[in-house]
Amino acid sequence: MNEKNQILDAYDTAFHAAAAGLPGxxxxxxxxxxxxxxxxxxxxxxxxxxxxxxxxxxxxxxxxRPYLAATSANEITGIERADxxxxxxxxxxIVMVNGRFDExxxxxxxxxxxxxxxxxARALDExxxxxxxxxxxxxxxxxxxxxxxxxxxxxxxxxxxxxxxxELPLEILYLNSAGENAAAHIRNLxxxxxxxxxxxxxxxxxxxxxxxxxxxxxxxxxxxGEGASLxxxxxxxxxxxxxxxxxxxxxxxxxxxxxxFVLTAGGLVTRNEIHILLQGRDAQATLDGLCLARAGQSLAxxxxxxxxSPAASSKQRYKSILQARASAAFLGKVVVAxxxxxSEAHQASDSLLLGEGATANAKPELLIHADDVKCSHGATxxxxxKAALFYLNSRGLDPAAAKEVLVTAFAEEIxxxxxxxxxxxxxxxxxxxxxxxxxxxxxx
Amino acid sequence: xxxxxxxxxVVKGLHARVGDVExxxxxxxxxxxxxxxxxxxxxxxxxSTLANVLCGRPGYEITAGEVSLNGKDLLALAPHERAGxxxxxxxxxxxxxxxxxxxxxxxxxxxxxxxxxxEEEMDAASFLKMLRAAAADLKMAPEMLKRAVNQDFSxxxxxxxxxxxxxxxxxxxxxxDETDSGLDIDALKIVADGINAFRGPEKxxxxxxxxxxxxxxxxxxxxxxxxxxxxxxxxxxxxxxxLEEKGYAEVA
Numbered sequence: 001m002n003e004k005n006q007i008l009d010a011y012d013t014a015f016h017a018a019a020a021g022l023p024g025x026x027x028x029x030x031x032x033x034x035x036x037x038x039x040x041x042x043x044x045x046x047x048x049x050x051x052x053x054x055x056x057x058x059x060x061x062x063x064x065r066p067y068l069a070a071t072s073a074n075e076i077t078g079i080e081r082a083d084x085x086x087x088x089x090x091x092x093x094i095v096m097v098n099g100r101f102d103e104x105x106x107x108x109x110x111x112x113x114x115x116x117x118x119x120x121a122r123a124l125d126e127x128x129x130x131x132x133x134x135x136x137x138x139x140x141x142x143x144x145x146x147x148x149x150x151x152x153x154x155x156x157x158x159x160x161x162x163x164x165x166x167e168l169p170l171e172i173l174y175l176n177s178a179g180e181n182a183a184a185h186i187r188n189l190x191x192x193x194x195x196x197x198x199x200x201x202x203x204x205x206x207x208x209x210x211x212x213x214x215x216x217x218x219x220x221x222x223x224x225g226e227g228a229s230l231x232x233x234x235x236x237x238x239x240x241x242x243x244x245x246x247x248x249x250x251x252x253x254x255x256x257x258x259x260x261f262v263l264t265a266g267g268l269v270t271r272n273e274i275h276i277l278l279q280g281r282d283a284q285a286t287l288d289g290l291c292l293a294r295a296g297q298s299l300a301x302x303x304x305x306x307x308x309s310p311a312a313s314s315k316q317r318y319k320s321i322l323q324a325r326a327s328a329a330f331l332g333k334v335v336v337a338x339x340x341x342x343s344e345a346h347q348a349s350d351s352l353l354l355g356e357g358a359t360a361n362a363k364p365e366l367l368i369h370a371d372d373v374k375c376s377h378g379a380t381x382x383x384x385x386k387a388a389l390f391y392l393n394s395r396g397l398d399p400a401a402a403k404e405v406l407v408t409a410f411a412e413e414i415x416x417x418x419x420x421x422x423x424x425x426x427x428x429x430x431x432x433x434x435x436x437x438x439x440x441x442x443x444x
Numbered sequence: 445x446x447x448x449x450x451x452x453x454v455v456k457g458l459h460a461r462v463g464d465v466e467x468x469x470x471x472x473x474x475x476x477x478x479x480x481x482x483x484x485x486x487x488x489x490x491x492s493t494l495a496n497v498l499c500g501r502p503g504y505e506i507t508a509g510e511v512s513l514n515g516k517d518l519l520a521l522a523p524h525e526r527a528g529x530x531x532x533x534x535x536x537x538x539x540x541x542x543x544x545x546x547x548x549x550x551x552x553x554x555x556x557x558x559x560x561x562x563e564e565e566m567d568a569a570s571f572l573k574m575l576r577a578a579a580a581d582l583k584m585a586p587e588m589l590k591r592a593v594n595q596d597f598s599x600x601x602x603x604x605x606x607x608x609x610x611x612x613x614x615x616x617x618x619x620x621d622e623t624d625s626g627l628d629i630d631a632l633k634i635v636a637d638g639i640n641a642f643r644g645p646e647k648x649x650x651x652x653x654x655x656x657x658x659x660x661x662x663x664x665x666x667x668x669x670x671x672x673x674x675x676x677x678x679x680x681x682x683x684x685x686x687l688e689e690k691g692y693a694e695v696a
Contacts, residue, residue: 386502391539393523394499394532395553395613396560402524405552409543 003063004045010066012042015150018069022153024124029136037139037149046143054142056329056361058269058298061243062144067183067215069099069151079177081105085205089422091168092117097175099184099216100154112166115198120155120187131157134189134221144245148219152187155218159189160196162225169199169233169420176206176214176242188220192228194253199231199420204246206239206266213268215243222248224256226280233423234262235430236270240297247273254280254309261418263427264299265292265434273302278312278340285314288417290427292434293326293358300329305345307336307370313344319414321407324355333365334375341370347377352384352410354403404435449476452648453498453617458509460497467493469673471509475617480639480649482659484684485670486692491652492536494670495621498650499533500526513617528560532615536622538602541593546605549593550575550612557613578611582638599626607638618642619650624658636661656688671696 015038024030046062047054079097084105087093094117095105101119111117123131140146156172176184192198204216216238224230230250238244244267252258264270276285291299305314320328330349351360362379384406392402411431418424453475460468467490475481485491497504498511500523511518518526541549555565566574579589582604594602603623610618620639624632639662643649651664659667659681667683668675669692676696677683687695 385539387539388541390501390523391535391541392549392553394501394527394535395549395609396524396527396556397553398524398556399522401552401556405544405549406541409541412543 007063007066008042008045010068011147012038014066014068018151022151023121024128026125027128029132030124030128033135033139034150037146040139041143041146041150044143044146051142053302053331056298056327056331056363057271057300058327061213061269062215065181067181067213067243069153069183069185079105079175084173084175085203088426089169089171089201091170091199093171093173094156095173095175096154096156096184096186098178098182099174099186101156110168111170112164112168114161114164115166115170116157116159118157120157120189121153123157130159131189134191134223135187138221138249140219144217145219145247148185148187148217151183151185152219153185155187155189157189158198158200159191160193160198160228162193163195164193165197169201169423171201171203174202174204174216174218176212176216176238178212178214180213181215182212183215183217186216186218188218190220190222190230192224192230192256194226195228196225197229199233201423202232202234204234204236204238204244206237206242212239213241213243214239216245218244218246220246220248222250222258224250224252224258226253227255228253229257230259231419232258232260233418233420234260234272235426236262236264236272237266237430238270239266240268240294242267244270245273246271248275250274250276250285252276252278252280252283252285255282256280257284257286259286259419260288261423261427262289262301263292263430264289264301265430267297267299269298271300271302273304275304276314277306277308278314279308281309281311283309283312286417287314287316287318288414289318289330290411290414290431291318291320291322291328292431293320293322293328295323295325295355298327300331302331304333305335307334307340307343307345310340311342312340314346316347317414317417318349319411320349320351320360321410322351322353322355322358322360325357326355327359327361329361329363330379331363331365332377334367334377336366336368336370336373336375338369341372343370343373343375345373345375349379350410351381352407353381354384354407407435408432449478451475452477452514453650454510454512455498456510458494458497458511459507460493460504461507462493462504466507467504467673468497471673471675473668473675475648475650477648478643478645479665480643480651480662481666481668482651482653482664482684483668483670483675484653484656484687487654489670490673491670492621495533495536495619495650495652498619499523499531524556525560527613527615528557530616532610532613532618534603534606534610534618534620534623536625538594538597538606540595540597542595544593545590546593547572547575547589550609553609554613575612578608581611581641582608583634584608600628600631603627603635604631604638607635610642611638616646617648617650619652621652622654623651624653624655632658633661656684659684669696
């Protein structure tokens with residue numbers, strides 16, 4: 001038996017051992033959904049670099065050993081309130097530890113009265129009819145999502161009724177404290193009914209500080225109703241050995257707007273995938289991302305935006321800053337359907353290489369079936385401008401300060417689009433911290 | 445070569461090359477405190493190379509010679525340290541820096557210089573007051589201070605911005621590389637006013653120019669003619685007029 005099969009068998013065995021205890025096990029549709037997904041995973045295995053969409057994702061860690069969901073709901077995680085990252089914004093916070101909702105660490109007091117929150121585990125056990133329409137038929141398009149469907153242990157179900165517009169943002173914080181090669185399969189469901197609006201923050205952090213090889217596998221389904229507006233902000237600063245695969249399936253109805261900003265600044269491998277269906281007229285998507293990659297890291301943003309109705313618009317801007325021997329990729333596909341006339345789709349990706357052996361890949365892909373559309377894409381990969389560096393030096397900035405000014409300016413352009421002001425400050429601080437750490441690493 | 449003033453910039457036997465091509469073939473130059481010198485010469489004479497070498501731009505190899513500013517060996521210093529010692533280069537082609545506002549750039553630069561000199565940083569309010577006054581002197585619109593450094597500036601605006609930097613950073617020795625090129629007559633006058641305002645008993649200026657035009661407004665103490673990497677003739681301001689009438693070939 002080869003290594004690949006041994007690994008798949010390990011997942012299969014773990015699944016069958018755990019299945020009866022997984023949430024929703026008392027419900028037929030949930031049980032068969034999980035079993036179908038596991039059978040699908042067993043047949044497909046993990047994606048490989050031969051799959052075009054996965055070509056630039058480092059899958060080696062997943063192919064070398066199984067990452068098993070070792071934690072159970074009542075396990076003591078060892079994380080206390082004092083360990084939580086400082087809050088820089090008001091609003092409610094949902095805390096997931098090792099992939100499970102932790103009510104005592106969460107801060108649900110400020111939760112807006114109009115908003116329904118329930119953990120996925122509870123929803124599957126107590127109100128399966130609430131989540132059924134969003135889960136059935138969603139076994140996943142690849143091995144990683146299939147595994148998520150089979151093993152999903154918890155997540156957040158967030159529902160906003162028509163017209164509800166909470167003022168404060170809602171944060172979901174993911175923390176990991178489990179041992180080596182553990183995994184969390186998280187499934188979220190965010191539904192905004194017509195005219196609703198929400199600032200949703202997702203923060204992935206490593207609190208252990210020991211950089212354990214933990215795999216977070218997060219799949220989210222997001223539904224943006226007519227005229228609704230979901231501002232989705234993500235910050236990903238996981239440990240140096242950790243893996244993160246985050247996938248969001250987003251549907252946007254007429255006049256709705258989904259916006260996403262993701263800062264990725266950690267992990268051995270981080271892959272963000274967003275698949276958006278602009279289903280209604282005038283539906284909009286605004287996607288921005290900044291990757292800060294260090295040596296040995298492999299970070300990727302993958303987007304698929306499907307314009308399915310007339311006058312829908314999408315705008316994407318991704319940037320990456322890479323230290324020596326780091327790798328970052330942007331794969332962006334835009335599909336404009338035949339009757340999605342007057343669509344507007346713009347896409348740009350820029351990468352800044354700061355050291356030897358850094359690799360940036362950009363793969364824009366436009367499939368346009370309508371004839372009256374405005375679409376554009378552009379990609380740049382380059383090093384710091386030597387003329388600009390000398391200009392700054394000649395004005396008195398030492399080489400490190402000149403570099404910091406130029407790198408910050410490169411990042412700053414993408415921060416301008418962040419509407420949530422405190423969030424912009426948080427991102428700025430993350431970038432400054434990353435640059436300082438980078439200097440330490442490179443000067444050692 | 446200098447008058448009776450204390451020597452500030454001293455260049456002795458300076459040779460420099462790019463790759464295998466020798467461009468400066470032995471430059472001797474001495475500029476005293478309070479003096480303004482002009483270097484004129486045809487294209488390819490090495491004028492801009494001299495400016496770049498003085499300020500430490502990478503890409504040039506110094507094969508012989510010495511350069512000092514107030515007795516300090518400039519060639520041993522990195523570009524930012526030369527700036528710290530009071531040297532300023534006005535660029536022929538000022539660089540655009542997207543994402544960095546003119547104001548922040550100038551404040552960072554000024555505080556870097558102050559840090560190098562062991563002086564206290566300037567607080568934001570005093571800096572802003574000083575910057576606004578300097579911009580007004582150069583007839584620059586306040587909104588130019590908020591825009592990204594030189595981005596989408598016209599040729600004249602870029603040169604005016606160089607003068608603003610000179611005024612704010614307040615060096616002791618300014619090397620101005622074709623600061624007059626690409627300017628219409630009104631902009632030329634403003635830039636010339638900026639240079640004249642900078643001049644003073646403790647300052648020195650080296651103007652590098654193709655044309656005599658600027659020298660009508662900024663009257664130099666000495667004029668040097670540079671041809672093929674050497675200074676072939678030096679004289680007073682009348683030399684510039686002679687050059688304009690007869691051309692380089694005849695004068696040299």
